[in-house]
Amino acid sequence: QTRFKVAVLAGDGIGPEVMAEAHKVLNAVEARFGLTFERTEALVGGAAIDAVGQPLPPQTLSICQQSDAILFGSVGGPKWTGLAPDQQPERGSLLPLRKTFDLFCNLRPGQIYPAFADLSPLHPRVSSQGMDVLCVRELTGGIYFGEKGRGENSAFDTQTYSTAEISRIARVAFEAAQKRSHKVTSIDKANVLQTSILWREVVTEVAKDFPDVALEHMYIDNAAMQLIRSPQQFDVLLCDNLFGDILSDELAAIAGSMGLLPSASLNGSGFGLYEPAGGSAPDIAGQGIANPIAQILSAALMLRYSFGLEEAAKAIEQAVQQCLQQGIVTRDIQPDSSYGTADVGSAIANAI
Amino acid sequence: QTRFKVAVLAGDGIGPEVMAEAHKVLNAVEARFGLTFERTEALVGGAAIDAVGQPLPPQTLSICQQSDAILFGSVGGPKWTGLAPDQQPERGSLLPLRKTFDLFCNLRPGQIYPAFADLSPLHPRVSSQGMDVLCVRELTGGIYFGEKGRGENSAFDTQTYSTAEISRIARVAFEAAQKRSHKVTSIDKANVLQTSILWREVVTEVAKDFPDVALEHMYIDNAAMQLIRSPQQFDVLLCDNLFGDILSDELAAIAGSMGLLPSASLNGSGFGLYEPAGGSAPDIAGQGIANPIAQILSAALMLRYSFGLEEAAKAIEQAVQQCLQQGIVTRDIQPDSSYGTADVGSAIANAI
Ligand SMILES: CC(C)[C@H](C(=O)O)[C@@H](O)C(=O)O
Ligand SMILES: CC(C)[C@H](C(=O)O)[C@@H](O)C(=O)O
Numbered sequence: 001q002t003r004f005k006v007a008v009l010a011g012d013g014i015g016p017e018v019m020a021e022a023h024k025v026l027n028a029v030e031a032r033f034g035l036t037f038e039r040t041e042a043l044v045g046g047a048a049i050d051a052v053g054q055p056l057p058p059q060t061l062s063i064c065q066q067s068d069a070i071l072f073g074s075v076g077g078p079k080w081t082g083l084a085p086d087q088q089p090e091r092g093s094l095l096p097l098r099k100t101f102d103l104f105c106n107l108r109p110g111q112i113y114p115a116f117a118d119l120s121p122l123h124p125r126v127s128s129q130g131m132d133v134l135c136v137r138e139l140t141g142g143i144y145f146g147e148k149g150r151g152e153n154s155a156f157d158t159q160t161y162s163t164a165e166i167s168r169i170a171r172v173a174f175e176a177a178q179k180r181s182h183k184v185t186s187i188d189k190a191n192v193l194q195t196s197i198l199w200r201e202v203v204t205e206v207a208k209d210f211p212d213v214a215l216e217h218m219y220i221d222n223a224a225m226q227l228i229r230s231p232q233q234f235d236v237l238l239c240d241n242l243f244g245d246i247l248s249d250e251l252a253a254i255a256g257s258m259g260l261l262p263s264a265s266l267n268g269s270g271f272g273l274y275e276p277a278g279g280s281a282p283d284i285a286g287q288g289i290a291n292p293i294a295q296i297l298s299a300a301l302m303l304r305y306s307f308g309l310e311e312a313a314k315a316i317e318q319a320v321q322q323c324l325q326q327g328i329v330t331r332d333i334q335p336d337s338s339y340g341t342a343d344v345g346s347a348i349a350n351a352i
Numbered sequence: 353q354t355r356f357k358v359a360v361l362a363g364d365g366i367g368p369e370v371m372a373e374a375h376k377v378l379n380a381v382e383a384r385f386g387l388t389f390e391r392t393e394a395l396v397g398g399a400a401i402d403a404v405g406q407p408l409p410p411q412t413l414s415i416c417q418q419s420d421a422i423l424f425g426s427v428g429g430p431k432w433t434g435l436a437p438d439q440q441p442e443r444g445s446l447l448p449l450r451k452t453f454d455l456f457c458n459l460r461p462g463q464i465y466p467a468f469a470d471l472s473p474l475h476p477r478v479s480s481q482g483m484d485v486l487c488v489r490e491l492t493g494g495i496y497f498g499e500k501g502r503g504e505n506s507a508f509d510t511q512t513y514s515t516a517e518i519s520r521i522a523r524v525a526f527e528a529a530q531k532r533s534h535k536v537t538s539i540d541k542a543n544v545l546q547t548s549i550l551w552r553e554v555v556t557e558v559a560k561d562f563p564d565v566a567l568e569h570m571y572i573d574n575a576a577m578q579l580i581r582s583p584q585q586f587d588v589l590l591c592d593n594l595f596g597d598i599l600s601d602e603l604a605a606i607a608g609s610m611g612l613l614p615s616a617s618l619n620g621s622g623f624g625l626y627e628p629a630g631g632s633a634p635d636i637a638g639q640g641i642a643n644p645i646a647q648i649l650s651a652a653l654m655l656r657y658s659f660g661l662e663e664a665a666k667a668i669e670q671a672v673q674q675c676l677q678q679g680i681v682t683r684d685i686q687p688d689s690s691y692g693t694a695d696v697g698s699a700i701a702n703a704i
Contacts (some may be wrong), residue, residue, distance in 0.1 A: 044492060044689045063545060065533055085542055085543050085544075086548060088543060090543065091543040091544065095544075118475075120475070121474055121475050121478055121580050121581055122475060123472070123473050123474060123475055123476065123479075124475065126473055127475070143495075143511065143544075143545065146508070148545065148546040149546060150546055150549075150550065153514055153515040153516070154513065154514040154515065154550070155512070155546040155547045155549065155550035156498070156510055156511060156512040156546065156547060157510070157511045157545045157546055157547050158508055158510050158511075159495065159506040159508060159509045159510075159511070160506060160507070160511070161506065161507060161508075162505055162506040163505040163506065164505070189594075189597075190437060191437050191440060191442065191443040192437075192443065192447075192495075192496055193495065193500065193509045194500040194501060194502055194507040194508065194509055195500075195508060195509050197437060197502075197507065198502065198506070198507035201633075208598075220513075220597075221597045221598050221600075221601040222601065224576065224598045224599070224601050224602040224605070225601045225602060225604065225605035228473050228580065228602065228605040228607075229473055229605055242541075245541075245572070245573045246572055246576045246598060247571050247576075249573040249574065249576050249577045250576040250577060250580065250602070252577065253576070253577035253578075253581055253582060283381060305557055309387055313673075329554040341674055
């Protein structure tokens, strides 16, 4: 297959700027590998609220449904924070997209590249050792989607997990670990939560199918601590929806270079949503200084996981590494840099 | 009042060693201020499991009931990790104690002392600015104590919060902020959880009674990130039970000096449980090298919050500062130090 359909949801803030660079890179990949990425743009987030009154319009959803993958920018900004929670740009678009497409598996890598260790807010004695962690987060269950409600003077939320939900995400974590450093750290609060006790049991069971991967269980509070103290101890972090939300952002903070971190949200049949780990950064939007690398690496993940184009994905990743090495980076990476968003995107596209 | 009853629950690991130093300090306070701390020791945690088969024996509970406060050491260790969750030393003692005495308010300070900034795992460009954060955690509600259960192939936990539960802990946070830097950051996940929406509403309402305190709301995932990036932005963190569990440990990790951090768990009538933030550290137990300062500062908090002995509490805190300044510290603080647990405890007691 050489033809793929991509729904492009650029969103708000720096979303459109960095998406423009991802387009350049995808064009370069098309040319080099003889591929066609048929791209359809659609409104999402605050831009969609402003245009048609809702963060995920039906037309956007239907464009996604007709595509092989979604390349997502970023959504949200101060303009829309007053809205009701389920009408807000981020929540109002991401949660329904995850549920509609059963995107149960969220992959968020966090790395400290030794050459850029100083970007990390950790002490050099820790960050100089580098870090390479993959957070595997369950994305369609748990307290996010359980029954919830409001009484006169109270409110409740329910966290539920089934054996099937846990085992399918656990398998992803173990399979990922097999291609990495063969270690899974499963995060729970099994000293307090029944769902965590089940989580621990199921993960332990799944582990039996992966004798070459070491399994460790860790309480979420301890993990929040260990990730700061010695992130090198981790390879793959396996988390439920809520704990993964927290730890993946802590991991991103530790990496320090939000502008470099992509993410993938996948279902069981190759469909996925790909987005930068960072937000819409309204403070720097429109200035041409946002780092496009996270968006570009998200496109690389799309090629790998949804299109099976491993070689093309690697070509993008190598081009990114090359630019990093040559110092062609935005000022979030190198404060005295004079390169802008478009310079970095063009350099990566040219390197392909 | 000059006479106070203290239930002393030393527990496991380094608990008994550091508790011995707290005793020395309390003796010194008795002598200097003409006070009597009538102390009754009781079994808890693994030590209680080994002796009588349960982590919180009825006799221990009744000693606590007859006391004005509980001075708690630390519990747990590898010996007992195989037990069922609710029989384990930590969970099996702390959760029932919190519930029995309605200890709804957990206070956990986290500091970076500029003189010891290098203990922090953060980069010197961050840690050199110091840090002084107080985490106020709701301790008797939320997903810890909601309905929970197990089905054939599933499990669930319920998080509930009432207006009353939220407002009483919010008041504590605002009152604390009035004595500090007049800022409360309330942590929630109001874009996903109904309990968080209620939390945000009630906290906003309570804030009206404290016009001199600035209130800010922050999502838990962002807070986990911001705490690492720029902990200086925080004064008082107000958290529900689960988020407070995670963030207070993250805060402790950032402070770096676990051996210096006390904690207090209070109810509405002055009764409290006081314990070091760190664990039982079985790896160094019995070697006489554990840092007794967190235990000693926990005793100071007991004097302040349960006994209203502000002057005596300050005397302990000043004596601790003096030892820190003189370098009379264990090796977790100064790796080449030759002082042991007893040296530090005696020095603090002598300074009183
Ligand atoms: C916007 C919000 C609902 C979402 C989440 O909590 O999952 C976001 O924080 C994320 O991690 O993608
Ligand atoms: C032992 C455990 C139940 C407890 C908690 O989660 O509250 C502990 O982590 C704490 O923070 O005191």
